[in-house]
Amino acid sequence: MAGNSRQAGTSVTSRALAILGAFDEQHRAMSLSDIAERSEIPLATTHRLLGELSRWGALDRLPTGEYVIGRKIWDIGHLAPAETGLRQVAEPFLHDLYGATRATVHLAVREGTEVVYLDRLRGNQSVPVVSKVGGRLPLHATGVGKVLLAHAPGEVQDTVLAGLTRITSYTITQPGTLRRQLRQVLEKGYATTREEMTLGACSIAVPIYQGDQVVASLGLVVASLKGSEQRLYGALRVAAQSIGRRL
Template identity: 45%
Template sequence: MVEPLTASHTVTGRVFAVLDSFDSLHRRQSLAAISRRTGLPLTTVHRLVHELEKHAALVRGADRDYEIGSKIWRLGTLSSVHVELREVALPYMEDVYELGNDAVQVAVLDGLRCLVVDRIAGSRTISVLSKPGSRLPLHATGVGKVLLAFGGAELQDAVLGSLDRYTDQTITDAATLRSQLSTITSQGFAITGEELAPGAISVAVPLRGKGGAVIAALGVVSSSDNTAISRMVPVLQITAAAISKKLAQIGLGEASRLRAE
């Protein structure tokens, strides 16, 4: 039986109870599920969720379940963790962009997905699904696979338990993906080919913070006709080493844990 979350009698307390009901194991919820987890009446949840949806704090998917919306992300970007990560990484991202005019992005772990903290759009003719604030699947993106590979057994078990298919190239077999994650950990980079969107390939490397822990991922997204994408691996690794040094110097070491608990 689910233990209801403690909900205050004030309106503000009830709003936060609704938002707090979302976590890594309850990323998408129906109104009934939110009601059960908060202990609030369904009519109250319906009213609060409707207001939160109007202000983009919650968003309703095609299946009519709700998840955290862009407003929460925009507020989150004001936190020192996101601000410092973006400030440190952006000049290096611009250098990488100048080399190939491909999209460059930095992402952190966000529950069972990855959150794109910042992105420089590429000039190639390609539809890139990611943008700042986007929450992407861990198993079908370069930055996501890096975060998943270095994220530990508990995270991997949770993600590999349900692998959605986005294209014909998406890896949905848990054993195959687990083997790939092991390779990513040992070689220090991930390469994907049209696993999230047709025509898009990516390469990504880990970013480390204080204590050497992986706290983010740096990646490049290019078109599938770019046969030289693997040449970006050493460029990204050198860039990541420089960014990681800066992150460690300022003591940043919690970015990958945002909303991951």
Template identity: 60%
Template sequence: MAGNTSTPGASVIGRALALLDAFDARHRRLTLAELARRADLPEPTAHRQVRELVAGGALHREPDGRYVVGRLLWNLGLLAPMQTGLREVASPFLHDLHAATRATVHLAVREGDAVLYLDRLSGHASVPVVSKLGSTLPLHPTGVGKVLLAHAPGSVCARVLAGLRPITAHTVVQPGVLAAQLDRIRRDGFATTVEEMTLGACSVAVPIRRGAEADAPVVAALGIVVPSLQRTKARLVSALQVAARGISRSL
């Protein structure tokens, strides 16, 4: 890709973009050799470029030597009109929901075949939560992920259903069972999980639409993580739906 570029400046930029483009939802941690191969660059060239990207914060080198997307790109991504506007609009509703439930609250969007966490307010209960601001997790074992998967294009659903992997002993990995769950989510307007992502953590989530109309496109998901849903599911679903409708109207 970069070799076809005539100017040296564009060639450097092209190589950097090729290396960054090597990452996707299925390839979030890459070795130098994998980066070079996926970017179609000689390994010495990739090494020089990756070193500069790490120094600038665009990439981060983990202790095992693999590379992941750095904080710089996350911070820049938050400046994109959709994500910035969504976080700003949703923020007061997230804080109200957090104050009312004292639980961990998530705002998330779909990024390829994964769920990307745009915002998170930590709960007061000692519930194990693995999500981090700016992190991605699989769609199928998370409440917000199931909501987003239920409203994703058919091609995304097909890929996810074909590659289900267990995270805990409770993760739904049978394509037929998950497909039936997605149908119920579209019908009922909410998703739940019970220890599918983390033992000791349950979640409930609802869609956020771009507009107040019932058929408006789903652009994000709003979720809550709690120790149990046995006695609180109906109350949490109601609180989430009120907040989601407020965000949708504002969008």
């Protein structure tokens, strides 16, 4: 069970951390009673701590009464050395890439079975984009996600392939088809999507290496890849290699 207070101790700090630890990918929004149950903290104590955490900004309360992780946690997370270093190193190259393509630029990493967007430069084309900095999207339906999934451990791939969800009529939901695409990503060096996350939006993405390890993905979102796939891939590859060298 997440955030077990008996293991963490009985101090106020340990109980607050147990409450935060009760949230995970399957429990992003929870009621007071759910949080108390998962953190194994008495209901009255949970209620008091939720109020304090909410006032500080660690949690937000939805109109439904459920609690979600607050923006303050994300702001503090930006101070983590690995993420901060990656974003700082990548920033000038993201702007160069945007200047060369005028497309929406994404910098993303994998967390579990999802893509987490570290940075985004919005393109000036009228292309629907659902990503946001700090937001999460499925690995199997995004360009940056497919790159990260292709380089992920086998158990991560198996988990994702076992639960493919359809987002648009073009989303790949057949495990065999997606496995073939992931092999092609490794062979070609880049991934593409065609309206698989959002109708009217296509994407292309490449890995960013630190040494021989893929640490992030760099992607572009455009209205269509027809006639421009190789040109965009070339621009992405140059930017990703430059970022990798700086890392």
